[in-house]
Amino acid sequence: MNATPAQRQAALLATAGRVLAGGGLGLFVLPPELNVVVARGEGSHVWDVAGREYIDYHLGSGPVLLGHGHPAITRAVAEQLPKGTTYYFLNEAEIELARRLVDAVPCADAVHYTGSGTEATFYALRMARAFTGREKVLKFEGAWHGMHDYGLWGTVPAAASPYPRAAPDSIGVPAATGDTVLVAPFNDATRAVELIEQHAHELAAVIVEPLQRVLLPEPGFLAALRAVTAKHGIVLVFDEIVTGFRIAWGGAQEKYGVVPDVATYGKAVSGGLPLAVIAGRHDVMATLDARHQPRERVVWATHTLNGNPICAAAGCAALDVLGAPGVYPRLAATGRRLREGIVEAGTRHGFTVQAPGEDAVFGVRFTARRPLRNWIDLTTADKDLGLRWALELLRRGLLVNPNEKFYVSIAHSDADVDRTLDVVDAAFAALAREVGR
Numbered sequence: 001m002n003a004t005p006a007q008r009q010a011a012l013l014a015t016a017g018r019v020l021a022g023g024g025l026g027l028f029v030l031p032p033e034l035n036v037v038v039a040r041g042e043g044s045h046v047w048d049v050a051g052r053e054y055i056d057y058h059l060g061s062g063p064v065l066l067g068h069g070h071p072a073i074t075r076a077v078a079e080q081l082p083k084g085t086t087y088y089f090l091n092e093a094e095i096e097l098a099r100r101l102v103d104a105v106p107c108a109d110a111v112h113y114t115g116s117g118t119e120a121t122f123y124a125l126r127m128a129r130a131f132t133g134r135e136k137v138l139k140f141e142g143a144w145h146g147m148h149d150y151g152l153w154g155t156v157p158a159a160a161s162p163y164p165r166a167a168p169d170s171i172g173v174p175a176a177t178g179d180t181v182l183v184a185p186f187n188d189a190t191r192a193v194e195l196i197e198q199h200a201h202e203l204a205a206v207i208v209e210p211l212q213r214v215l216l217p218e219p220g221f222l223a224a225l226r227a228v229t230a231k232h233g234i235v236l237v238f239d240e241i242v243t244g245f246r247i248a249w250g251g252a253q254e255k256y257g258v259v260p261d262v263a264t265y266g267k268a269v270s271g272g273l274p275l276a277v278i279a280g281r282h283d284v285m286a287t288l289d290a291r292h293q294p295r296e297r298v299v300w301a302t303h304t305l306n307g308n309p310i311c312a313a314a315g316c317a318a319l320d321v322l323g324a325p326g327v328y329p330r331l332a333a334t335g336r337r338l339r340e341g342i343v344e345a346g347t348r349h350g351f352t353v354q355a356p357g358e359d360a361v362f363g364v365r366f367t368a369r370r371p372l373r374n375w376i377d378l379t380t381a382d383k384d385l386g387l388r389w390a391l392e393l394l395r396r397g398l399l400v401n402p403n404e405k406f407y408v409s410i411a412h413s414d415a416d417v418d419r420t421l422d423v424v425d426a427a428f429a430a431l432a433r434e435v436g437r
């Protein structure tokens with residue numbers, strides 16, 4: 001007898017549980033009864049193997065800003081595919097994408113390709129060390145810069161860190177890397193400047209997510225980092241892996257009006273294919289330049305598949321689509337309707353809920369703490385309620401990552417938002433019944 005779609009999905013999940021470490025791709029695990037195996041996506045929707053349709057607000061954790069299977073991306077990849085997948089020599093698509101990035105990114109005189117956001121921030125920090133001859137870096141509590149050993153300090157602490165020290169987030173991170181990573185609370189300009197001044201002689205870089213997860217930078221915070229790093233010759237790195245080409249064409253640099261020395265890009269920059277970018281000022285980027293200095297003076301940051309033509313062609317296509325007039329106002333309007341509708345529905349059902357962030361990427365947090373300025377403020381959110389609400393959304397056909405972010409694509413339609421807000425209302429109603437409100 002043929003298996004039903006639901007049985008096929010159950011069998012695939014059972015196999016995944018056996019052959020994939022942890023049964024999935026990483027930290028993000030749904031309860032077994034709501035777990036999905038995605039069969040396909042189209043625009044703002046995905047379908048699982050069991051045949052259920054979802055409106056997707058996870059978007060592959062952000063890269064699918066154009067929506068799934070966008071014809072421009074599909075065409076660009078299809079045109080490149082028969083010509084070969086990778087050469088490890090220069091190719092036209094990679095040069096063209098670099099040219100467009102240098103045009104679009106305020107801080108960029110040149111770019112360097114990597115395969116993932118993790119590699120981009122890892123090498124940006126190495127370049128800063130080489131450029132300054134100093135070893136330490138400063139990051140902010142609650143900031144996510146990927147999985148390398150220098151990023152995983154003070155990312156998700158349960159309580160405030162003993163600044164500038166912090167605890168490692170992952171088991172297996174060498175304690176010695178923590179000696180080179182200082183951690184400060186986000187949005188506290190006075191404290192950050194004080195710490196940076198104190199450690200200026202040993203600081204190579206200050207790395208910051210300008211929109212830290214769902215926390216907006218307060219007026220003056222990024223400018224204060226810009227001023228103090230410039231004063232001491234410290235490399236200011238904006239991690240724009242989430243914000244780049246999403247919250248504005250020129251990312252956070254355009255939106256918040258502060259230009260760093262170096263910025264890292266990933267996710268949306270290559271239309272959902274695996275490519276990331278380090279973009280920066282010519283003298284910092286020159287640390288990678290093997291034409292004018294001996295090997296031992298050059299930062300090593302090369303990988304087999306970097307800048308491969310398929311990802312680069314997809315990147316060019318993505319930028320073509322995003323560069324069209326009206327894209328960003330429309331994206332923001334979609335996100336704004338969602339944020340306002342979610343908060344309105346939650347409040348109507350008796351919950352204290354906020355939707356912090358930008359319109360194109362925001363969170364939903366059950367907390368009365370206002371304003372939400374830093375990671376410790378975010379820890380006041382009721383994660384159990386957040387999880388239960390997200391599970392109600394999943395049951396009703398919204399694909400979301402509990403207690404994380406809602407990503408909005410340019411493919412989300414007004415009808416998607418209408419349907420989403422109906423689901424949101426039903427999910428809050430169910431939650432209110434569960435918790436007796």
Ligand SMILES: Cc1ncc(COP(=O)(O)O)c(C=O)c1O
Nearest residue numbers: 116117118144145146239241242
């Ligand atoms: C701000 C930021 N930086 C870096 C990364 C790491 O990128 P990747 O997952 O491609 O390694 C992420 C991933 O979510 C991110 O959100």
